[in-house]
Amino acid sequence: MSTGCESGEVQMCHTVYPLHSNHLGELSAGQLLTWIDTTACLAAERHAGVACVTASVDDIQIEETARVGQQICIKARVNRAFNTSMEVGIKVAVADPLTNVQKHVCTAFSTYVAKPTGGKKVTLKPVRLQSPWDHLEYSLSAERRRIRLYHEDAFNNLMEDGLTFYDLDWEEDHNKISTDSTQVESIELVLPPHANHQGNAFGGQIMAWMETVANISASRLCKAHATLKSVDMFKFRGPATVGDRLVFRAIVNNTFQKSVEVGVRVEAYTCGEWTAGKARHINSAFLIYQAVSSKGELIQFPRVKATRKDSVRRFCGAIARRKIRVARKYILSNKPEKPVSHPWDKGNQSYLSYNNIAALTVLAAKSGWELSSTAQNIKTFTHDENDVLSIKVEMQVTVHPRPAYLLLSDLGLRPNWDTHYLSCEVIDATGEDDKIFHITCPPVKQNKSRDFIVLMSRRSPYKNGDPYVIAMRSVTLASHPPTAEYLRGEVQCAGFLIYSQGKDSCRVCYLNQLTSGIIPYIEENLTGWSNSIEETAFGCITFLETAQVYTTLL
Numbered sequence: 304m305s306t307g308c309e310s311g312e313v314q315m316c317h318t319v320y321p322l323h324s325n326h327l328g329e330l331s332a333g334q335l336l337t338w339i340d341t342t343a344c345l346a347a348e349r350h351a352g353v354a355c356v357t358a359s360v361d362d363i364q365i366e367e368t369a370r371v372g373q374q375i376c377i378k379a380r381v382n383r384a385f386n387t388s389m390e391v392g393i394k395v396a397v398a399d400p401l402t403n404v405q406k407h408v409c410t411a412f413s414t415y416v417a418k419p420t421g422g423k424k425v426t427l428k429p430v431r432l433q434s435p436w437d438h439l440e441y442s443l444s445a446e447r448r449r450i451r452l453y454h455e456d457a458f459n460n461l462m463e464d465g466l467t468f469y470d471l472d473w474e475e476d477h478n479k480i481s482t483d484s485t486q487v488e489s490i491e492l493v494l495p496p497h498a499n500h501q502g503n504a505f506g507g508q509i510m511a512w513m514e515t516v517a518n519i520s521a522s523r524l525c526k527a528h529a530t531l532k533s534v535d536m537f538k539f540r541g542p543a544t545v546g547d548r549l550v551f552r553a554i555v556n557n558t559f560q561k562s563v564e565v566g567v568r569v570e571a572y573t574c575g576e577w578t579a580g581k582a583r584h585i586n587s588a589f590l591i592y593q594a595v596s597s598k599g600e601l602i603q604f605p606r607v608k609a610t611r612k613d614s615v616r617r618f619c620g621a622i623a624r625r626k627i628r629v630a631r632k633y634i635l636s637n638k639p640e641k642p643v644s645h646p647w648d649k650g651n652q653s654y655l656s657y658n659n660i661a662a663l664t665v666l667a668a669k670s671g672w673e674l675s676s677t678a679q680n681i682k683t684f685t686h687d688e689n690d691v692l693s694i695k696v697e698m699q700v701t702v703h704p705r706p707a708y709l710l711l712s713d714l715g716l717r718p719n720w721d722t723h724y725l726s727c728e729v730i731d732a733t734g735e736d737d738k739i740f741h742i743t744c745p746p747v748k749q750n751k752s753r754d755f756i757v758l759m760s761r762r763s764p765y766k767n768g769d770p771y772v773i774a775m776r777s778v779t780l781a782s783h784p785p786t787a788e789y790l791r792g793e794v795q796c797a798g799f800l801i802y803s804q805g806k807d808s809c810r811v812c813y814l815n816q817l818t819s820g821i822i823p824y825i826e827e828n829l830t831g832w833s834n835s836i837e838e839t840a841f842g843c844i845t846f847l848e849t850a851q852v853y854t855t856l857l
């Protein structure tokens with residue numbers, strides 16, 4: 304049932320019946336995508352006053368599963384009209400009628416283009432903004448549009464680097480498996496019930512068919528029932544109409560510990576094109592699945608082999624897309640963050656130093672680090688857990704670990720090799736191993752310069768095999784409150800672990816658990832627009848290898 308409300312919002316509510324669900328009694332992802340697209344399209348048409356087509360659907364993260372008997376409520380409204388296109392924001396919730404408990408299923412953003420009969424372009428009227436929330440979504444939608452329209456370029460940038468930077472041999476080969484058995488092909492004929500009054504196949508129907516083949520492909524790899532976790536952007540390149548034959552091809556591209564990416568390509572043919580073998584490529588999408596064991600635990604996926612040229616492209620493509628997806632999630636999340644700094648006073652100094660070292664050690668020991676690039680002697684990883692994103696950069700350096708430790712813990716030297724640092728001075732210390740620094744960083748995106756008050760705690764190894772540790776976290780100092788000159792940023796947990804690898808070489812791991820104060824500095828790298836992380840790592844290696852000679856004097 305769909306209704307139109309005063310605010311321009313369109314709502315659709317359904318009870319989940321067995322016909323909407325899979326064999327486990329859970330609402331099928333394909334059905335959910337169909338309802339989302341229908342509601343969003345109706346909101347777009349309500350604003351435009353003419354028929355609209357789906358141009359794209361941004362990444363969707365599915366956070367909750369709905370079951371038979373529960374009620375799904377979808378709300379959609381136009382956030383902003385551009386010229387001929389508009390962004391629709393969609394929120395999906397599930398409610399249990401027996402307990403009255405309501406949960407958030409997902410948030411989605413789709414773009415619709417006004418397409419009246421006859422194909423004339425329509426310039427859309429602006430959206431009436433009423434609440435502060437409307438104003439916020441209005442401004443954010445411009446930023447989302449920028450990312451959406453440059454998605455392909457960002458991906459191509461990452462792919463260029465990926466294919467040159469990625470070292471496919473970095474992992475042992477013996478446990479990797481081929482994805483050949485995950486290839487799935489299926490055909491559908493577009494009939495009137497699958498299309499709108501203009502004969503265009505519904506975007507939601509196409510997405511549902513895509514989900515069906517992708518699900519089969521993922522399940523073949525994990526030998527379990529796969530559940531859709533998120534989708535990468537669906538881009539509708541061209542229309543399909545009643546009478547078209549749609550061919551869907553799916554294959555597993557890559558696996559990431561507890562998830563798998565499946566790529567689906569859709570080609571459309573009229574009857575004549577079918578016989579002549581002339582395909583129209585109308586959509587490609589990438590769907591991420593997870594699978595749960597009989598004990599209710601997430602299944603660890605096997606690593607896959609990329610041997611042929613096309614499988615290497617798909618394998619690296621999945622890594623690049625994951626990178627963009629994770630970056631989008633954090634850059635656009637707009638979640639208020641709790642302050643992470645504690646006051647540095649006499650009563651808690653030893654506790655904060657301990658906490659500083661322990662947090663970095665725990666972060667480094669976490670499982671689930673995903674490789675995002677390899678370049679000669681540098682590897683970068685990301686870790687995404689409970690809405691916290693962390694990065695790790697591993698550098699192989701031909702320096703004894705002790706001089707590396709002394710050089711890296713002297714934060715005053717950091718502006719020599721890290722362009723993210725403008726200045727760094729000691730403002731308080733309890734000894735050589737625990738010091739407070741005032742760090743200033745250059746402005747980004749026309750904002751002011753930022754500053755940070757950071758506790759640096761360093762420890763030499765207690766026994767052979769332990770790393771040298773240099774941990775950093777923000778603290779507050781009454782003598783250094785935020786000033787009008789700088790935006791005060793915070794560091795949650797960052798630093799270096801330095802592992803000995805023989806007499807004159809070591810592995811330096813840099814880790815950072817990202818906060819909203821840090822993300823702007825690496826945003827372009829996360830989304831594939833720059834290699835600033837790798838460039839800084841190169842700078843660090845060069846600095847350590849050339850400066851080590853001076854540390855013999857220390």
Ligand SMILES: CC(=O)SCCNC(=O)CCNC(=O)[C@H](O)C(C)(C)COP(=O)(O)OP(=O)(O)OC[C@H]1O[C@@H](n2cnc3c(N)ncnc32)[C@H](O)[C@@H]1OP(=O)(O)O
Nearest residue numbers: 356357358359385386387388414504505506539540541542
């Ligand atoms: C009823 C249904 O459910 S429709 C079913 C599924 N959808 C379809 O069949 C649509 C198939 N795709 C198409 O017909 C076309 O690709 C269109 C209409 C989406 C875009 O056509 P184009 O020739 O690229 O149009 P053009 O370049 O003029 O762009 C038109 C607008 O779409 C926007 N647009 C184009 N591609 C995208 C995209 N991938 N994501 C978001 N917006 C896009 C453009 O920015 C432009 O916006 P603006 O006018 O507000 O500045």
